[in-house]
Amino acid sequence: MRQLAIENRLRDVVSRLERQVELATTQGRTDINLALEDAFIPILKATYNLPNLINLNRKRKNYPGIDLGDDYDRVAFQITSTSTLDKVKSTVQQFMDRAYYNSFDELYVLMLTPKQSSYSQTTIDRLLTGQFSFNCKKHIIDLGDLLREVSALRVTTQERILREFEHMLGEAEAFISFSAETVEASTTITSNLQAIDLPEAVYVAEISIDDEAVIARAKAELNYGGRSKNRRSIIKMALLLEGVETDAWVYYDGRLFAFEDMEQTGVAAVIEPESIERLDVADLSESPEIDNVNVLKQLLLAQTQDRLKCRHVRLHQKDRFFFFGPSVDGQKERQEAWIGKKRSERRVYKVIQQKKDTTKVAHHQHLCFDLSFIRIGRAWYAEIVPSWYYSFNGYKRSNWHEDLLSKQKRQEHNSTVRDQVRFVAYFLAGLSDGSAGASDIRYRSLIQFETPQGIEAEALMHEGDGAAEGNVDESDEVAA
Incomplete structure (x- = not known):
């Protein structure tokens, strides 16, 4: 099936x-x-x-x-x-x-x-x-x-x-x-691309940990029972042993990459401080080497993951999509306030009870979204693809996920997907809450494309506070 x-x-x-x-x-x-x-x-x-x-x-x-x-x-x-x-x-x-x-x-x-x-x-x-x-x-x-x-x-x-x-x-x-240059009728197309500002710099340093010692400590102090030799997992355990829970880093080719100065963060516990090097973000974003660009994309996702987990939005480790969970233990339904055409609330999580026995849980429904990063010209965008995820315990995929998703999709129209994209973009824009620093990604606005006489990107949200405007044009959607 x-x-x-x-x-x-x-x-x-x-x-x-x-x-x-x-x-x-x-x-x-x-x-x-x-x-x-x-x-x-x-x-x-x-x-x-x-x-x-x-x-x-x-x-x-x-x-x-x-x-x-x-x-x-x-x-x-x-x-x-x-x-x-x-x-x-x-x-x-x-x-x-x-x-x-x-x-x-x-x-x-x-x-x-x-x-x-x-x-x-x-x-x-x-x-x-x-x-x-x-x-x-x-x-x-x-x-x-x-x-x-x-x-x-x-x-x-x-x-x-x-x-x-x-x-x-x-x-x-x-x-x-x-x-698009050949469309005769004037058309406004709202995309699922959200403009982002990249951090100013990337810091890179050599890893300095004893893998075997970390695994031994993790077994004793973290109840680690696995046998994984995956280097990223070992680095994660080394950070947890030092009380550091950040995910805003990427391991590649023996080195750690981060947007924040490593000397000022807990990541310093696993690196050689003397090896820290500061790179301009353009050294990666405009590099002709695909590996460098991929490191940047992974780093953008890692920092977003770190910011979202504070808002009770998790990254599914296997399938690599984000999904909303309960904001407090025992919560049966979660609503998030946002501004679309007007101020309203959107349900992002709900516990669904069985019909035959309402004391038992049938499944959990989560609003979810894929997030990837692309460059067009010299500008960078986050591409948002919304969907729904069905779990049996708040995390693990339900055996009926595909059937439930298919049923949900049959009930949705283009306008539903459009609003989901706009909501996710609004939520992401609120991560910085006006306090984004030089080491933060800033999610700004969904963009509109004007045709045929040139493409002009128009903000759908205020640049200052990330709030969506209330008079968004109800036009054709590109969102998947």
Whole structure:
């Protein structure tokens, strides 16, 4: 049942993504593939078992002919929104001319729009030599082919890929909204992108802990009974042993990253103080290295997690979405005040009793949302994808989650999703409460796109206090 629900959601999201790409190409924006290159990396890594897959354009700007590559398993990908034979010929010709076969044994052409029913193998063979082979039936793939490969994977992997496709769909919608130039009628589109201000700096330092000593203490003092050797978990335990509960840090490649000066926080307990280095946030946000950008994205999520847990909003450790819980023990229903068109309250959590025996709990209903971070131009945004989560104990997923979610979604309309996005954005904007410092993320406003004469972002919330204005235009939504 769970797998069937995931496969249905995958088909829906991929179908919507294809339509967005077709819309972009209709507008003449065939460069949408450039906006989605990085988003495909985790999907292709999992689908084709290519752990070393990277964006080749990060190694050398505008890597001609191919976009992604794993030079260990020797597989390369060209991602394109054009599905013609001429595009395939051009890709293969450049591959041969530049002797990429010395680094890669296989080349896949991934088309973001449905591929043609057939391609002339004879035409392609004329471009090849004995050093390389290209099979049109095997190596020309579209999103439908990719989906069939995904359906053969484990259900947990399918869930991860589903989340990646959902984020990608949001990026495609944002790209089209920013790029729209051919719509004749004036239209205002409210997005699910919330403008953010990045902190000024990132601090990085070398880790200084004895892993075995930390594990031994954790077993004695924290009742730790696991055998995990995961370094991040060990660092977390080391901090807890020092009475430090912050999650606003990221561990990567032997070093700890944080937005706050580590000498001024409890994180100092696990690092070499002499190794602390202050980086301008632009060193990560504008870096050509995808790993640096990913560290920044993880750090934005980690600090948001740290701020939200004080407001009784938790990050699901397995599935990586945020969900509202009770604000006090024993609470049966939680309401949060907010300002949309008017001041009101929204239910974000409720305990649902069984119908046959009202003394027993059937499940817990939580408003939840995925949060990811993207850069468009030089500006950064948080992408909000709201939904509902059903647990049996306030945290662990209910066996009936998919059925309950499907029933809930059937009752919702676009306006419902729009209001959920606006509420979450309002809630996030209130995290700083006007006291955001240089080391804090500041969530500012959802943005609107004005077409056709240029795209102008308009604040839906006051910049000063994060409160939503009451006269928001009731227009078409981009929110997923």
